[in-house]
Amino acid sequence: MKISYHRRRKIKTRRIAIRDLILRGIEDPIDLAKELKVTVPTIKRDLEAIKTMDEEDFTFQTRQTSEQLLEKKDLILKMLDDEEYYTEKGELNISKIMDELKTSRATIMSVLNGD
Secondary structure (H helix, E strand, O other): OOHHHHHHHHHHHHHHHHHHHHHOOOOOOOHHHHOOOOOOOHHHHHHHHHHHHHHHOOOOHHHHHHHHHHHHHHHHHHHHHHHHHHHOOOOOOHHHHHHHHHHHHHHHHHHHHHO
């Protein structure tokens, strides 16, 4: 079952809030449920999930600045001139660029289309 973006964001926000409350000394699931206005089973499920989350999971990604986007665009253009990023048939290996720059296919395609 696929969970929507907004639902995932809501869950992540709630888990961050739970961690903050635990750090402030509120550890009882009933107290956490009252504080966050959710059910106790929801809190218990989140507490189990928090055990497996690493520090990166407790932050939201920030959007790139226009300067960072321009730098990425320049890097992609340089890669287009490099033979290393083409297959033996002469086709562009987009997945290799995606992996190296950790960017989306849409970003690369927009550079290719001249956007």
